[in-house]
Amino acid sequence: xxxxxxxxxxxxxxxxxxxxxxxxxxxxxxxxxxxxxxxxxxxxxxxxxxxxxxxxxxxxxxxxxxxxxxxxxxxxxxxxxxxxxxxxxxxxxxxxxxxxxxxxxxxxxxxx
Amino acid sequence: xxxxxxxxxxxxxxxxxxxxxxxxxxxxxxxxxxxxxxxxxxxxxxxxxxxxxxxxxxxxxxxxxxxxxxxxxxxxxxxxxxxxxxxxxxxxxxxxxxxxxxxxxxxxxxxx
Numbered sequence: 201x202x203x204x205x206x207x208x209x210x211x212x213x214x215x216x217x218x219x220x221x222x223x224x225x226x227x228x229x230x231x232x233x234x235x236x237x238x239x240x241x242x243x244x245x246x247x248x249x250x251x252x253x254x255x256x257x258x259x260x261x262x263x264x265x266x267x268x269x270x271x272x273x274x275x276x277x278x279x280x281x282x283x284x285x286x287x288x289x290x291x292x293x294x295x296x297x298x299x300x301x302x303x304x305x306x307x308x309x310x311x312x
Numbered sequence: 313x314x315x316x317x318x319x320x321x322x323x324x325x326x327x328x329x330x331x332x333x334x335x336x337x338x339x340x341x342x343x344x345x346x347x348x349x350x351x352x353x354x355x356x357x358x359x360x361x362x363x364x365x366x367x368x369x370x371x372x373x374x375x376x377x378x379x380x381x382x383x384x385x386x387x388x389x390x391x392x393x394x395x396x397x398x399x400x401x402x403x404x405x406x407x408x409x410x411x412x413x414x415x416x417x418x419x420x421x422x423x424x
Contacts, residue, residue, distance in 0.1 A: 242399055242414030256409025290355055299344040303355035
């Protein structure tokens with residue numbers, strides 16, 4: 201039973217560029233949430249997708265956008281990258297209205 | 313606004329020296345409180361979900377408890393492999409979505 205997978209593992213971009221991160225949920229899960237984790241801090245909620253729609257959003261600017269596909273996989277897009285966007289980006293999957301979220305290994309984004 | 317505060321920020325123990333980590337929370341209505349373990353550079357690993365005051369859950373050397381205002385993660389006779397950052401998160405009862413609000417974590421080091 202495959203857990204949550206994310207790609208790529210690491211990514212280096214320069215300021216102003218755009219990036220796309222990908223996530224495949226745990227088998228049987230239909231809800232995907234994205235979190236940003238700065239070094240030494242707890243994860244911060246970005247948004248959550250269910251039935252291909254954004255259901256909930258945290259306090260992040262519109263530069264952060266996402267998508268969910270019919271097979272429940274998801275993408276996180278960040279435009280006009282800033283140095284402060286450097287972080288570990290985590291994807292978590294769950295059953296809608298289920299309580300337990302399971303995390304992937306994360307994508308380490310470095311913005312130079 | 314939901315808030316989670318974890319203490320201490322860092323804890324050093326000798327192998328076999330039992331201790332407890334604290335998670336204080338403020339939430340409008342608690343759907344669940346979650347404990348995760350996170351190793352450096354990796355995604356959080358799910359440990360426990362607690363739903364109501366008085367509930368307790370155990371897994372190997374770990375035991376989580378919940379009151380109306382805080383949760384404790386008790387570590388009995390820890391081993392060096394228990395060294396990690398332990399994250400606490402709350403999920404509120406909301407009409408849509410199931411975001412997690414995390415604390416900053418407690419970094420645990422167990423020396424042999």
